[in-house]
Amino acid sequence: xxxxxxxxxxxxxxxxxxxxxxxxxxxxxxxxxxxxxxxxxxxxxxxxxxxxxxxxxxxxxxxxxxxxxxxxxxxxxxxxxxxxxxxxxxxxxxxxxxxxxxxxxxxxxxxxxxxxxx
Amino acid sequence: xxxxxxxxxxxxxxxxxxxxxxxxxxxxxxxxxxxxxxxxxxxxxxxxxxxxxxxxxxxxxxxxxxxxxxxxxxxxxxxxxxxxxxxxxxxxxxxxxxxxxxxxxxxxx
Numbered sequence: 001x002x003x004x005x006x007x008x009x010x011x012x013x014x015x016x017x018x019x020x021x022x023x024x025x026x027x028x029x030x031x032x033x034x035x036x037x038x039x040x041x042x043x044x045x046x047x048x049x050x051x052x053x054x055x056x057x058x059x060x061x062x063x064x065x066x067x068x069x070x071x072x073x074x075x076x077x078x079x080x081x082x083x084x085x086x087x088x089x090x091x092x093x094x095x096x097x098x099x100x101x102x103x104x105x106x107x108x109x110x111x112x113x114x115x116x117x118x
Numbered sequence: 119x120x121x122x123x124x125x126x127x128x129x130x131x132x133x134x135x136x137x138x139x140x141x142x143x144x145x146x147x148x149x150x151x152x153x154x155x156x157x158x159x160x161x162x163x164x165x166x167x168x169x170x171x172x173x174x175x176x177x178x179x180x181x182x183x184x185x186x187x188x189x190x191x192x193x194x195x196x197x198x199x200x201x202x203x204x205x206x207x208x209x210x211x212x213x214x215x216x217x218x219x220x221x222x223x224x225x226x227x
Contacts, residue, residue, distance in 0.1 A: 009214055036160065042151060046160035093215065107155070109207070111214040 002028050004096050006110040013084055014118055020080045021113045023094030029074035030096035034107065035067075038091040050077045084117040091115075120144045122218035124206050129224045134196050138204050138221050140189045146211020152180050152191045153205040155220070161205060164191065193223075201225045 003026040013019050023033055035047045048069050050056045056069035068080040077096075081088055095109045122142045130136040140150070149168035153161035167173060167182035167189065179192040193200055206218040 009212065034160075042166050043163045044153070044161050106220070108219075109205075109215065109217040111216065114213060 002026075002096075002098050002106075002108040004094065004108045004110040006092075006094055006113050008113060009111065010114040010116070012116045012118065015085055016083055018080055018082045019084055019115060020078055021092055021094075021115075023077045023079070023096070023110055025075045025096040025098070025108070028096070028098045030077075030098060031074065032097040033071060033077040034095045034097070035069060035077075035079050036093040036095070038093055038112070044093065047079075081115065084115070086117045089115055089117045120210060120216050122206055122208065122216055124204075124218040124221045126219065127222045127224065129226060130193075130196055132196055132198060132225055132227050135192065135194050136196060136223065138191045138193070138206075138223065140191070140206035140218055142187045142189075142206075142208055142216070142218075144187075144208060144210050144216060147184060148209035148211065148213055150180075150182055150189050150206065150208040151215075152178075152189075153207065155203045155205060157202075164204075196225050198225050198227070 005024045007022045031052050033050045036044045046059050047062045048056045048058045050069050050071040052071045052074050058064045071077040091112050091114050093112045095107045098106050124140045151166050152164040155161040165180035167180050172181045177194045182189045203220040203222050205220045207215050
């Protein structure tokens with residue numbers, strides 16, 4: 001099956017700093033990648049949809065200036081949490097859509113990045 | 119290695135019961151999730167099991183056996199809206215998510 005990786009797996013930073021999280025599709029080209037945030041009750045909230053070579057589409061309520069998304073290539077998307085605060089502490093998960101000819105595209109999920117802001 | 123297996127696709131009839139199995143091998147275990155995902159939408163959380171046994175939530179139940187590396191999601195009184203992909207995922211010893219490839223459930227009238 002397809003593999004999606006995230007780096008780093010966990011990060012601890014001081015309040016006010018910026019943190020970059022990478023999402024890579026290792027064995028396929030993903031024209032679309034998604035960024036999710038997992039809340040304490042395990043629900044996944046879609047933050048934004050990232051298309052290669054174009055601006056990300058953010059969901060309502062997600063600050064685009066705080067959560068910067070760059071989809072620089074067909075295998076890499078980055079999420080930068082700018083000026084992080086303790087309330088940004090969470091588990092961030094990416095997924096990549098693998099195109100399939102003639103069938104519904106499949107999403108493959110990354111292992112997640114646990115961000116802790118002190 | 120670490121891996122999760124679940125069937126690629128299943129078909130069931132409206133009103134019936136279906137069981138979606140998930141088997142796993144992992145170096146550590148901190149709980150198993152089931153998510154439902156409709157095409158084009160974000161996954162919806164269904165259940166989280168960390169102890170052995172059955173947990174029931176309305177029409178959906180989830181079972182876990184840690185010794186067997188096995189879980190299943192049981193859907194009763196199937197409705198057409200239950201047609202979706204069902205994702206099994208678990209937290210390993212480092213709380214990293216390991217995802218199954220998902221099971222596409224097709225409900226027929």
